Amino acid sequence: MPRNQWKPFQSITVQWISLLLVCLVALPVANASEPKATDIVVRAKSKDAKFIGSSMGGAMVRIRDAESGEILAEGLTEGSTGNTDLIMQQPHRRHQSIAEGAAAFRTSLMLSEPVFVTVEVLAPYIKKQARVAAQTQVWLVPGKHLDGEGLVVEIPGLVVDVLSPQTHRYTQMADAPFPIRANVVMMCGCPISEGGLWDGSQMEVAALVKKDGRDFATIPLALEDVNTFGGELQPDGPGLYQLLVYAYDPRTGNTGVDQVSFIVR
Incomplete structure (x- = not known):
């Protein structure tokens, strides 16, 4: 076949290869930016005591984007103070949960990329003269849940x-x-x-x-x-x-x- 007759085929082949490359490059980006549900559990634990729950009006939890200050979620811990024997009297092993049935704030955020957050806890929320503000910071990664025992913030006083x-x-x-x-x-x-x-x-x-x-x-x-x-x-x-x-x-x-x-x- 004369050389000039190959040009249309070469042009079509180049176009298909270019399109394939574009799709291959774009596919991971699209997957990475797809929002994923990320479950979060936060608990407030009284220093030398149990968890702060409904009987004390709960602990107010606010989760903020550490960079922008935007509130991503907020609410009160709800539930009981927990199991006295498990929390206060039994020896604790590594990775052993002591929060069985204890009060918690639960939420789920739709995240498309990791975000560094500030977790603020105000407790006991209804007792203004005794209320303590405590906070910590943590990275949240899309789809990587912070559940189970969750994030436990100690409240002294x-x-x-x-x-x-x-x-x-x-x-x-x-x-x-x-x-x-x-x-x-x-x-x-x-x-x-x-x-x-x-x-x-x-x-x-x-x-x-x-x-x-x-x-x-x-x-x-x-x-x-x-x-x-x-x-x-x-x-x-x-x-x-x-x-x-x-x-x-x-x-x-x-x-x-x-x-x-x-x-x-």
């Missing part, structure tokens, strides 16, 4: 609520001495009791009292009942009293604070 005297209460010197009562629980709501798993007799709880803006007294509070510490305040005269109750566990460094002010006439 104690929840303290002053029960009496009440905020902005007006009272009379004739009613003195005034009882001081405070409720103290772990961040997961776990009970503090005499000689219990969370032993209140080993904790330091006290009221720091100011009168008219000046230091007045430090009053130790003793464990009176489950979660309840008490003492008495003997004022020396009328004035504006400010009372700050703190709880401190020297074994773990956990602390918590609440405060009120009241008026003595």
